[in-house]
Amino acid sequence: MPVRSPSPDPFSSFLAPPPNESPASRTARLASEAEDRRVSQSIDDGLREERAMIRRREKEVIKVLLLGQADSGKSTTLKNFRMKYAKEAWRTERASWRAAILLNVVKALVNILHALSTRPVHSSLETPTADLSPTTEQPPSPSNLTPIDNNPFPTAMLSEPLVRLERELKMHLGPASEEIGEFGMDEGIRCPTVTSPTSPTVTSPTSPTLPSSSSSYASPTSPTSLSPQHQPHDETNIHLQTPTPCDIPRSPPAQEHLGRRVLGIDTVLDGLLTDLSRVTSPDYVPTDDDIICCRLRTTGVTEYALTFPTGMDEECGVGEWIMYDVGGARTNRYAWQSYFENVNAIIFLAPISCFDERLLEDTRINRLEDSFLLWKSIVSSRFFVKTTMVVFLNKVDILRRKLEEGRMVNKFLPSYGTRENEWKVVVKYLRDKFKEMSRQFSPQPRVVYLYSTSVINTKATSQTLKSVRDGILREHLVSAELA
Ligand SMILES: Nc1nc2c(ncn2[C@@H]2O[C@H](COP(=O)(O)OP(=O)(O)OP(=O)(O)O)[C@@H](O)[C@H]2O)c(=O)[nH]1
Numbered sequence: 346m347p348v349r350s351p352s353p354d355p356f357s358s359f360l361a362p363p364p365n366e367s368p369a370s371r372t373a374r375l376a377s378e379a380e381d382r383r384v385s386q387s388i389d390d391g392l393r394e395e396r397a398m399i400r401r402r403e404k405e406v407i408k409v410l411l412l413g414q415a416d417s418g419k420s421t422t423l424k425n426f427r428m429k430y431a432k433e434a435w436r437t438e439r440a441s442w443r444a445a446i447l448l449n450v451v452k453a454l455v456n457i458l459h460a461l462s463t464r465p466v467h468s469s470l471e472t473p474t475a476d477l478s479p480t481t482e483q484p485p486s487p488s489n490l491t492p493i494d495n496n497p498f499p500t501a502m503l504s505e506p507l508v509r510l511e512r513e514l515k516m517h518l519g520p521a522s523e524e525i526g527e528f529g530m531d532e533g534i535r536c537p538t539v540t541s542p543t544s545p546t547v548t549s550p551t552s553p554t555l556p557s558s559s560s561s562y563a564s565p566t567s568p569t570s571l572s573p574q575h576q577p578h579d580e581t582n583i584h585l586q587t588p589t590p591c592d593i594p595r596s597p598p599a600q601e602h603l604g605r606r607v608l609g610i611d612t613v614l615d616g617l618l619t620d621l622s623r624v625t626s627p628d629y630v631p632t633d634d635d636i637i638c639c640r641l642r643t644t645g646v647t648e649y650a651l652t653f654p655t656g657m658d659e660e661c662g663v664g665e666w667i668m669y670d671v672g673g674a675r676t677n678r679y680a681w682q683s684y685f686e687n688v689n690a691i692i693f694l695a696p697i698s699c700f701d702e703r704l705l706e707d708t709r710i711n712r713l714e715d716s717f718l719l720w721k722s723i724v725s726s727r728f729f730v731k732t733t734m735v736v737f738l739n740k741v742d743i744l745r746r747k748l749e750e751g752r753m754v755n756k757f758l759p760s761y762g763t764r765e766n767e768w769k770v771v772v773k774y775l776r777d778k779f780k781e782m783s784r785q786f787s788p789q790p791r792v793v794y795l796y797s798t799s800v801i802n803t804k805a806t807s808q809t810l811k812s813v814r815d816g817i818l819r820e821h822l823v824s825a826e827l828a
């Protein structure tokens with residue numbers, strides 16, 4: 346059978362020169378085709394160059410992940426970074442912290458009233474059987490509280506509008522306003538908009554989980570629910586009552602309780618509580634310290650961009666850092682993994698004051714034990730073999746206070762043994778412990794930068810951040826040279 350030549354491609358015949366092309370037309374056509382090829386080549390070169398530039402920029406962007414359990418101080422550390430290195434953005438969002446600060450104050454007042462109407466029967470449950478036994482102390486629960494004598498405040502009368510205001514503020518602020526497993530006087534009348542902590546959200550790179558600045562709570566010049574002049578409901582006008590909530594923190598029973606720290610109220614709020622008239626004024630603009638002290642739970646993962654010099658001296662160009670702040674509760678941690686690729690540095694927050702506390706989300710687990718387990722899983726992860734590791738042994742101020750009040754570390758951490766119950770000794774012990782765990786569980790030898798911190802102290806933290814920044818940059822430069 347004769348072999349038939351394949352029929353010509355209709356497209357190639359469409360592109361072929363005309364059969365009767367003159368020599369002059371042919372020359373012109375070839376010149377035009379050469380020019381087309383040149384233009385196309387230069388477009389390809391441009392695209393290649395652009396792609397290479399994007400790859401180079403991606404390499405230059407330093408990714409820093411803040412990790413650690415809930416309430417360890419990750420967001421507070423980020424606030425310090427932004428206060429120092431993103432001054433303009435920090436300044437413009439200052440007013441939007443107002444509602445969150447008010448909520449912190451109202452929650453504390455509700456707690457004080459609750460404690461004034463009740464008192465704990467058991468002061469301590471210190472009977473661990475092993476290191477970091479779960480049988481450590483718990484905050485007072487409704488079942489171990491009894492009414493307190495000589496309480497000067499009509500507790501129910503005062504607490505009702507406060508609880509209502511607390512609920513209003515929570516509705517305004519959303520899920521971040523509620524602690525996981527939060528226990529308060531408003532149990533049973535919780536904010537209906539609060540969503541399950543098991544469904545964290547990932548916020549957009551540019552939107553911190555802050556209250557909206559368009560709201561009446563957020564504007565520094567607009568009224569707040571604590572202001573007497575502009576009440577949404579008469580019953581929330583807490584200034585009109587006698588005694589007023591402003592009298593509560595200064596009252597002798599409250600002072601006695603604050604002094605004994607049986608309320609679970611952190612020292613960070615003391616400043617706000619003793620200066621309530623400032624915070625409740627209609628012209629109130631939060632200060633740096635107010636914002637640093639303010640607690641707003643992180644419910645998903647937030648990204649922040651910071652701009653830094655790319656080298657050690659200030660004459661170098663600037664580079665970009667992206668910092669990721671995550672929700673630290675156990676129920677939030679599954680969302681972390683999508684941020685693990687190509688992380689340059691991790692700042693791990695271990696709140697070492699919590700040696701005698703349990704996790705809110707799982708009260709069987711000691712908080713220090715949880716930090717050890719987290720640290721072990723981070724240093725042993727294959728994702729972080731080349732990641733710079735920075736550890737903040739945080740909340741040293743609270744550790745010091747607890748030890749001064751006579752809390753014994755070895756009651757909760759028997760391996761601490763007979764070492765002196767002194768904060769510097771405890772810090773050294775824990776520093777060695779974190780280092781040793783890194784040595785034992787890291788797939789490759791690595792350097793760990795450890796700092797003892799109280800990140801609510803912005804001045805001291807500013808120095809630490811500079812050192813952390815330089816350390817991360819230095820390691821980044823070294824690895825870029827090796828790559
Ligand atoms: N006293 C004291 N308080 C601190 C320190 N660090 C943080 N805090 C306070 O502890 C609370 C919790 O801090 P955050 O930064 O919100 O904790 P977080 O790790 O972001 O917590 P999640 O968002 O729940 O994961 C805030 O009220 C802070 O002001 C510290 O070193 N000392």
Ligand SMILES: [Mg+2]
Nearest residue numbers: 419420642643
């Ligand atoms: Mg946070």
